[in-house]
Amino acid sequence: MKSVSDPAVLRREIRAGRFTGPTTGHAGGYLQGNLAVLPAALAGDFLAYCTRNPKPCPLLGVSEPGSGAIPALGADLDLRTDVPLYRVFSPAGRRERVADVRGDWRDDLVAFVLGCSFSFEESLQRAGIPLRHLAAGRNVPMYISDIATRAAGPFGGPMVVSMRGFSPADAIRAIVLSERHPLAHGAPVHIGDPARIGITDLAAPDFGDPPVLEPGDIPVFWACGVTPQVALRAAEPEIAITHEPGCMLVTDLPAEGASIGLNAA
């Protein structure tokens, strides 16, 4: 699919059902977000959980209860139609690859949009730093680490981390560049020995594809947006809506210069 550069145009294509796939590689230079929708009764605890764990859960925006809008992320943005594919967990069961969740929306639902790794990966690519999983056409490997997140109400549990391998010189540059993207998980949480953060077999990730490493590579681990998804599932809300992995909410926030706390509407 030809790359769509304007985020509002991309959202309109998604809303019309003409764009139904992963958003990576589209709307370059704009932040994309993970979506987490849950009942208002749990929203205060989930907000606290994100605030206490800004690396895995960088908060881009929160909706008013029942609203599908977060104007600060895009004037026209509709959270119920503008994600290419959703997952719905409800009393009626689990549904995957849902294109539109207007029929599932309730007056008590609150939506959270959390930053994802796409914008820091873009920054590395612009700097000429190879991303081996992308070159191999794979998803990034993700692992359940033994780093505990800071709990809030029913939300807690381990931090999920993504791993990318680099030459030592590129690892240094990747650390420096990613630190400049606090809304895209920021600086890594670990480098080197996977066992130090409870990962016993690097070849067997808990999510995503097996890693691509070259001789002499240093494994670099970032906090991952799957962390709040795991915390959300463990809290067993009556209803929850998330995005399909890779099919993100595209926002109007520029990847450079947006700051935590300035964008939440």
Place this chain on the structure above:
Amino acid sequence: MKSVSDPAVLRREIRAGRFTGPTTGHAGGYLQGNLAVLPAALAGDFLAYCTRNPKPCPLLGVSEPGSGAIPALGADLDLRTDVPLYRVFSPAGRRERVADVRGDWRDDLVAFVLGCSFSFEESLQRAGIPLRHLAAGRNVPMYISDIATRAAGPFGGPMVVSMRGFSPADAIRAIVLSERHPLAHGAPVHIGDPARIGITDLAAPDFGDPPVLEPGDIPVFWACGVTPQVALRAAEPEIAITHEPGCMLVTDLPAEGASIGLNAA
């Protein structure tokens, strides 16, 4: 010795012969520099060498031929008296721990002041990152790597690197913080396996003291200000004056916010 916080006061004490030791821990928040003085005939090549190798040779200032002043580094500053201890290499032989080089100064000498690691070490300490060599009362270990510098005229040769060991989490923070200090060698040049940059025995540094490493530490290597000293010596100038290691030129430049190219006078 009680810490002297004002750089001009410290220079006055040094000039008067009342302060004759290492400058580390004094004039916190201000850049300190390595001194390299050589004949004007070599100055153009040495300037080019520094410009081509900004990580080991971050240029803080250059004097006019014959002048002992670099006003941009301190209005009162006198390069011939304001370093606690000098080394002089001249046709008359090598002299160490010289307190005053006014008698050695010539109309054709040009002085270069190059940034040193003190200000980034200060930044790490303020962030609560342990510096193991300082805690152990040792000098930092330095190694002749197999990373080649970019040559200019008679100046060239290998990059000398300093090594500090950190826990993985502190290594990430040290990389991020040091990158913000381009006049103090900036981000590291290597992390991890010493053999990758030609260091066969980490326990046996070429300069400084043996390393202090704790289990699980990641070795982090920075470009070192000894690099231009080695290049200078190899070029065999008729006369050269440098500082004794640790006894630096204290400047009025703030450690935060000074930039390469804005300070050279």
